[in-house]
Amino acid sequence: MLKIENLHAEVDGKPILKGLTLSLNAGEIHAIMGPNGAGKSTLAYVLGGRPGYEVTEGSVTFTPSRPPGLEPGSRFSVAEEGSGTPDQVRGDEGEALDLLALEPHERAALGLFLGFQYPVEIPGISNVQFLREALNSQRKARGEGPLSGGEFLKVARLQADRLGFDMEMLKRPVNVGFSGGEKKRNEMVQMGIIGPRLAVLDETDSGLDIDALRVVGDGINRIMRAPDKAVLLITHYQRLLDYVQPDFVHVLSAGRIVRSGGPELALELEREGYAQVAA
Amino acid sequence: MTTQLPLPTRKLEAWRYSDLDALAKVWPEVPGKRETIAVPAGESITRIIAQQAREGAVIVEDYTVTLGRDARAEFYVLNTGGQFGRITLDVTLAEGAHFEMGGAILGSGTQTLEIVTQVTHAEPGATSHQTVRSVLAGKATGSYLGKILVARDAQKTDAEQSVKAMLLDRTATANAKPELEIYADDVKCAHGATVGELDRQALFYLASRGLPPAEAKKLMLQGFIAGVFDGIEDAAEREAIEAAAIAALENLL
Numbered sequence: 001m002l003k004i005e006n007l008h009a010e011v012d013g014k015p016i017l018k019g020l021t022l023s024l025n026a027g028e029i030h031a032i033m034g035p036n037g038a039g040k041s042t043l044a045y046v047l048g049g050r051p052g053y054e055v056t057e058g059s060v061t062f063t064p065s066r067p068p069g070l071e072p073g074s075r076f077s078v079a080e081e082g083s084g085t086p087d088q089v090r091g092d093e094g095e096a097l098d099l100l101a102l103e104p105h106e107r108a109a110l111g112l113f114l115g116f117q118y119p120v121e122i123p124g125i126s127n128v129q130f131l132r133e134a135l136n137s138q139r140k141a142r143g144e145g146p147l148s149g150g151e152f153l154k155v156a157r158l159q160a161d162r163l164g165f166d167m168e169m170l171k172r173p174v175n176v177g178f179s180g181g182e183k184k185r186n187e188m189v190q191m192g193i194i195g196p197r198l199a200v201l202d203e204t205d206s207g208l209d210i211d212a213l214r215v216v217g218d219g220i221n222r223i224m225r226a227p228d229k230a231v232l233l234i235t236h237y238q239r240l241l242d243y244v245q246p247d248f249v250h251v252l253s254a255g256r257i258v259r260s261g262g263p264e265l266a267l268e269l270e271r272e273g274y275a276q277v278a279a
Numbered sequence: 280m281t282t283q284l285p286l287p288t289r290k291l292e293a294w295r296y297s298d299l300d301a302l303a304k305v306w307p308e309v310p311g312k313r314e315t316i317a318v319p320a321g322e323s324i325t326r327i328i329a330q331q332a333r334e335g336a337v338i339v340e341d342y343t344v345t346l347g348r349d350a351r352a353e354f355y356v357l358n359t360g361g362q363f364g365r366i367t368l369d370v371t372l373a374e375g376a377h378f379e380m381g382g383a384i385l386g387s388g389t390q391t392l393e394i395v396t397q398v399t400h401a402e403p404g405a406t407s408h409q410t411v412r413s414v415l416a417g418k419a420t421g422s423y424l425g426k427i428l429v430a431r432d433a434q435k436t437d438a439e440q441s442v443k444a445m446l447l448d449r450t451a452t453a454n455a456k457p458e459l460e461i462y463a464d465d466v467k468c469a470h471g472a473t474v475g476e477l478d479r480q481a482l483f484y485l486a487s488r489g490l491p492p493a494e495a496k497k498l499m500l501q502g503f504i505a506g507v508f509d510g511i512e513d514a515a516e517r518e519a520i521e522a523a524a525i526a527a528l529e530n531l532l
Contacts (some may be wrong), residue, residue, distance in 0.1 A: 050483050108489035120484040124502025130485070133498060138489035173502070190488065 007058035018255035034252035044202035048114035049104035062099040065228040109141035111197030114179040180207030188219040205240035206212035217243025238270040298363035298391035320347035332360035343454040346376035356382040372405035383392040386419035400436040413444040415451035422454035440470040
């Protein structure tokens with residue numbers, strides 16, 4: 001699904017990523033942990049294509065399994081929990097794309113979703129309008145017809161309900177006046193509505209209380225745990241991993257992956273600290 | 280309409296940012312309305328002004344409005360057409376009257392567009408509320424000159440101005456000039472003015488959700504001017520002016 005090789009990137013001329021190599025297969029959830037300044041958010045932004053994050057070396061290949069978006073066979077119902085069947089294509093058989101050559105909106109239309117650590121407030125535009133236009137832009141890029149207002153609201157209501165997000169909040173301007181936790185929930189609602197193949201979630205757990213953490217964790221599992229999807233979960237702490245069980249855990253330090261392992265690595269990090277494990 | 284007055288010069292504060300060369304070409308036959316409106320005590324009016332003159336045109340519209348006791352006037356202005364488009368509102372408020380103005384200035388190319396208001400709180404207890412949003416591209420100049428005059432015995436005056444401009448290119452110019460002249464001592468006059476550019480972080484956020492750059496910009500600009508026309512009660516009229524504004528925004532991108 002995603003193959004990052006020897007990735008070097010800099011911001012304002014300062015090298016941040018220094019030879020990062022990482023592969024994600026469809027059906028897998030990977031957690032990236034690491035101390036402040038290790039390059040975690042930079043990795044997320046580089047994958048999303050944020051201007052100013054310059055790749056100086058290396059490559060990123062994205063192989064979406066099948067077109068993202070709503071599940072086939074139902075025009076406006078969304079993915080049900082565990083909708084993938086075991087014999088379904090695992091999904092590394094699509095076309096391999098040079099992710100770095102694509103514009104941010106093209107990456108989105110191909111199925112990449114970036115969950116922001118600090119979701120942006122946009123006054124004057126309602127969540128509903130923003131998401132409907134975003135979803136329809138993606139659909140258009142994929143040659144699909146637009147969803148009508150009614151169809152969209154049905155999808156949006158379903159996702160909002162499941163994340164305990166008041167429909168009234170979806171009618172309010174994007175993230176304006178939302179608490180930290182509400183913004184993160186809103187990211188998950190957006191992810192549910194958009195239905196990506198690959199989610200890169202940058203500290204989606206920060207700013208969440210225990211209850212919200214559970215809701216967001218359940219959301220990630222429900223929306224993204226499928227044989228043809230993958231998640232790159234960027235986090236500081238182990239606690240989100242209590243709800244979203246990663247298949248692999250990587251330690252990012254000084255711009256490189258310095259250790260990889262199974263879920264037990266997260267516990268070891270929590271116990272012994274980054275300094276010890278990354279040394 | 281023909282005017283007897285001499286051609287204004289840049290020394291006049293109210294014409295300081297105007298396109299006087301364009302004006303000189305048509306002077307003294309200046310196209311546009313000169314209208315005097317008196318709103319009787321207790322009554323209210325709503326006026327929607329959509330200045331969408333053809334390219335290259337010069338248009339100057341002057342409205343002189345007098346509000347009687349407890350009267351109410353709402354003006355909604357879309358100033359987007361012509362080479363030089365100027366709309367002036369000279370409003371005088373009697374006791375307890377209210378003046379509401381929502382203006383959008385949307386310009387590109389070498390357009391000069393301006394809204395000039397003078398609101399005189401002549402008697403106590405009158406209120407005024409003005410909101411102006413400008414979006415300027417290319418080498419356009421957009422100006423809002425808003426003068427508030429509070430007479431000596433116009434106590435309990437409440438006057439508010441909110442002016443924000445967005446520059447899409449560094450070559451565009453926005454002028455925002457609030458001016459207060461207050462002779463009473465128990466008044467509330469608030470004004471705020473900002474000039475900014477589209478937030479790159481927000482544009483990236485929208486792009487990351489699948490919106491192409493032009494769509495993302497359009498959506499943000501739509502959000503920026505949102506609210507200017509919210510006060511229009513008639514839904515059909517409101518939607519018509521909003522649609523005209525959105526069409527004008529599309530032309531800027």
